[in-house]
Amino acid sequence: MKRLRKYILTNFSSLFISIFLPLFSIASVIFLIKLAAYTAIIQLTILEMTKLYIFILPQILFYTLPITFFVAATLSLFKLSNDNEIIVLFALGIKPFFIVRTFFRPALLLSFILFFNFLIIDPHATVLFKNFISYKKSEAKFNLSASEFGNSFGDWLLYLGKKNQDGSFEKVFLFNKKQKEEILIAAKKAIVINDAGILRLKLTDGQGYSYSTEKFSQIDFTTMLINDTMKTDLINYKKPLEYWLSKEGWDGRKKHLFIRNTLMSLFPLVTLFLIVTFGVVQVRHQKSKIYLFLFLTILLYYSTLLTVEKYFGFYTIAVISIGWFITSYLLYRRIIVRKF
Numbered sequence: 001m002k003r004l005r006k007y008i009l010t011n012f013s014s015l016f017i018s019i020f021l022p023l024f025s026i027a028s029v030i031f032l033i034k035l036a037a038y039t040a041i042i043q044l045t046i047l048e049m050t051k052l053y054i055f056i057l058p059q060i061l062f063y064t065l066p067i068t069f070f071v072a073a074t075l076s077l078f079k080l081s082n083d084n085e086i087i088v089l090f091a092l093g094i095k096p097f098f099i100v101r102t103f104f105r106p107a108l109l110l111s112f113i114l115f116f117n118f119l120i121i122d123p124h125a126t127v128l129f130k131n132f133i134s135y136k137k138s139e140a141k142f143n144l145s146a147s148e149f150g151n152s153f154g155d156w157l158l159y160l161g162k163k164n165q166d167g168s169f170e171k172v173f174l175f176n177k178k179q180k181e182e183i184l185i186a187a188k189k190a191i192v193i194n195d196a197g198i199l200r201l202k203l204t205d206g207q208g209y210s211y212s213t214e215k216f217s218q219i220d221f222t223t224m225l226i227n228d229t230m231k232t233d234l235i236n237y238k239k240p241l242e243y244w245l246s247k248e249g250w251d252g253r254k255k256h257l258f259i260r261n262t263l264m265s266l267f268p269l270v271t272l273f274l275i276v277t278f279g280v281v282q283v284r285h286q287k288s289k290i291y292l293f294l295f296l297t298i299l300l301y302y303s304t305l306l307t308v309e310k311y312f313g314f315y316t317i318a319v320i321s322i323g324w325f326i327t328s329y330l331l332y333r334r335i336i337v338r339k340f
Contacts, residue, residue: 004089005102011080012103016072023068027060028053042136055129058121062114066267069110070275071294073103077279078290086280090340096332099276107268114265118257123243156226158201160190172203174226181212187224201226256309262317263305270324271297273332280336 035052038044044052077099080086090096161171172190176183187206203224210217244258278293301324309316 001098004094004098008076008080008099008102009106012073012076012106015076015079016068019072019075020064020068023064024060027064031056031060038133038136042133044136048132048136052129052132055125055132058117058125062117062122062261062264065110066114066264067298069107069268070271070298073106073275074279074290074294077276078281081279081281087282096276096280096336096340099280100272100332103272103275104269107272110268111265114261114268118261118265119244120240122261123240172206174201181210184209184211185224255313259309259314259316260305263301263320266317266321267301270321271301271328273325273328277328277332277335280340282339 032049032053035044035049035056038052077086155176157175159173159175160169161173163169169190169192170188172185172187174183174185185203185206185208187203189204191202193200193202203226204222206221206224208219208221208224244254274297278290278297281290301320304324305316305320308319312319
C-alpha cells in the first residue's frame, strides 16, 4: 500500500509542478502590471519594485496553490485512468476511498499552509506594502524643482530660482497667508533635509517680513529652519493575533477577507471527493469532460462564496464548507462507489 500511495503521489507531484509554474508566472505578471500602474504616481527603482513584489508574493501563492492542487490531483488520476491503471487497482480489490485517503494528507498540509499564510504572513506583508506606497506618495509630493511655477511646502508657497548640482537652491521665496497676516521670507540659499519623514527647509542669509492691517515687522537671519511633517497615512503594525481580534475593519474589508480566505484555505479538503469523482473515468464507456468540470468547479465555488456571504455573513464558512463537502460526497457515492 505504501508503494501504491507513493506511486500515485509521484504522478501527482510531477503534474503539480508543471501546472504551478505557469500559473504562478501568469499571476506574477498580472500583479506586476498592477504594480507598474503606481509608477504613474511615484518613482520606483528596480530594487523597490522587487521589494513590492516580495510583499505581494504571499497573495500570489495563496490564490495559485489551492487551484493547482485541485487541478493537478484530478488530472493525475485522469492520466492513470487513461492508462487503465486505476481500473487494474479496483480489479485487485483496492477501494476508491483509498485514493481519497492518499490525497488527504497533502490536502491537509496545504490547508494548514494557506491558513498560516493569510492569518500570520499576509497581515504583515499587506501593512508593509501599504506603508511603503504611502511613504513613496508622500515623498513624491516634495520633489521640489526650480521653475517659474511655484512649489508647495506644507502651508507655504515656495518659489525656487535655481537648483545647483549639490541639490541646494538659490533665490528662494516663501509665502504664507493666514487670516490676519501674511508672511514673506526671502533667502539666498536653501537646502531640503529629509530626516525620517520630517522635511526641513534650511534657509541661509535672508530676511523675513510679516505684515497685517495693524503692524509690519522685519527680521534678518543667517540660518532658519522650517519644518514640515510628511503626511503619510502609515498603518501601525500589530501582531497577527491583535490584527484579527481588533474590531477595526470587521464591518467591511477585513470581514470579507477572513470569510473568503478561510474558504479558500479549506478548498483542498472540501474538494477531495470531487477529485476522485472527476479524475476516475472508464475510458471505454464514457467521454470525459474533465477540463469543463474543473473550470466549472472553481468558478462555482468562488461565485457561491460571494453570493452566500451577502446573506449569511460569518455563517458562510459553515454553510459553504459543509454544503460543498456533502454535495461532493454524494456525487462520489453515486458516480464512483456505485460503479467501482
